[in-house]
Each structure stands twice: as C-alpha cells, then as structure tokens.
Amino acid sequence: MTQLILGLVLFLAVHSVRIVADDWRTRLRSRLGENGFKGLYSVLSLVGLVLIVRGYGEARLDPVALWTPMLWARHLASLLVLLAFILNVAAYVPGNQIKAKLHHPMILGVKLWAFAHLLANHTLADVLLFGSFMVWAVFDYRSSRRRDAAAGTVYAPGTASRTVLTVVVGAAAWAVFAFWAHAWLFGVAPLGR
Incomplete structure (x- = not known):
C-alpha cells in the first residue's frame, strides 16, 4: 500500500502544481526552458505512475x-x-x-x-x-x-x-x-x- 500512496502523492502533486502554485510553475518553466520543464514533468509523472501501478497491483493481492x-x-x-x-x-x-x-x-x-x-x-x-x-x-x-x-x-x-x-x-x-x-x-x- 505504501507504493500506491507514494505514487499517488508524486503523480497528483506533479499534476497539481498549476492548481496550487501556478506562478512558481511559470518561473520554473522559464528557468528550465520548455523542453527541460516537460522532461522533468514527464519523468516525475512516469515514476509516480509506475509506483501507482505496482502499489495497486500489490494491494490487489491482499485486498481490504x-x-x-x-x-x-x-x-x-x-x-x-x-x-x-x-x-x-x-x-x-x-x-x-x-x-x-x-x-x-x-x-x-x-x-x-x-x-x-x-x-x-x-x-x-x-x-x-x-x-x-x-x-x-x-x-x-x-x-x-x-x-x-x-x-x-x-x-x-x-x-x-x-x-x-x-x-x-x-x-x-x-x-x-x-x-x-x-x-x-x-x-x-x-x-x-
């Protein structure tokens, strides 16, 4: 269950930056450049998604x-x-x-x-x-x-x-x-x- 929770936190945090810190997101995009920002966003999203899939799969083995x-x-x-x-x-x-x-x-x-x-x-x-x-x-x-x-x-x-x-x-x-x-x-x- 820990992997699922970590994956959800990471994936949804990355996808929530615009909700809670749009100005910071804009500054980060300017600093990293469009491709750098998209690369970082994609890598963090992918890691979060992998953790979600693995964690959910493990949780299904012993469901509550x-x-x-x-x-x-x-x-x-x-x-x-x-x-x-x-x-x-x-x-x-x-x-x-x-x-x-x-x-x-x-x-x-x-x-x-x-x-x-x-x-x-x-x-x-x-x-x-x-x-x-x-x-x-x-x-x-x-x-x-x-x-x-x-x-x-x-x-x-x-x-x-x-x-x-x-x-x-x-x-x-x-x-x-x-x-x-x-x-x-x-x-x-x-x-x-």
Whole structure:
C-alpha cells in the first residue's frame, strides 16, 4: 500500500502544481526552458505512475474489503466510463461541441471515470486510487475554469460533425477497452464475460 500512496502523492502533486502554485510553475518553466520543464514533468509523472501501478497491483493481492459490491453498480460504472471515454476524446478532437460547452472535458472524464470505479469497486486500495483521482479532478476543474475566466478564454462553438466524430471515436475506444483491453491489462472483465 505504501507504493500506491507514494505514487499517488508524486503523480497528483506533479499534476497539481498549476492548481496550487501556478506562478512558481511559470518561473520554473522559464528557468528550465520548455523542453527541460516537460522532461522533468514527464519523468516525475512516469515514476509516480509506475509506483501507482505496482502499489495497486500489490494491494490487489491482499485486498481490504470495505463493503459488499453491488451488481447494479458495475453496470452503471460501465455506462459512466463510456461517457468518460467520450469526454476524454473530446479534449483532443478539434471543433467539437462537447469541448465548446464543457471547456475541460478531459478533467471531467477523469472525474467520471474515478466516480464510476468507486461505485463498482470496494477495497481500500480502490478508495485510495479512485478517490484521490476524483478529488484531484474536482480541484483541477475548478482551477482550470478560474484560469479561463481570468484570461477571458473563449472556446469555439464546435460543429455537429466533429461532435459526432468525437462520440463515435470515444464509444469505439470504450468498446475495445471494455470488451478486451481491461481484462487483458487488469484481469477484470467490466462487463462480466
């Protein structure tokens, strides 16, 4: 469990600098240069991610159950993760109406993904992992919206065709993950095959 906690602290701390110390981040970027900053950010993020994966994997070997999982929650979680995939894709498809409306769909996708997994899972490691990401996403979304307001950021309205493309790509990615990749990567078939 220690590796999981250390990984979460490192990974989420790196991803929270803009939330709590945006001016310091700007100064550090200037001092290190764009590539130096991205390199440091990437290395620290990767180390945090490796610790999270290893720690979560170890915690799954000796799980501490907190409640009895409910079957309906698993089905609801699958639906919520479908929406999370679409939101994540919306962050990258230019000119879609989802991004135009929500402004930071990836952060909302992380929040939805974490909430879905909190519904479907029941161990201490699950609560630590998904709960941490959900709390981070709440604060990051708020911070991002505040920065947008301060900068006067305006998002292009988006088109229906780009929105349909976003939904189709997101749903296809979810299907691949739900029906094959999740079981292959994590040993759990979310749709109960």
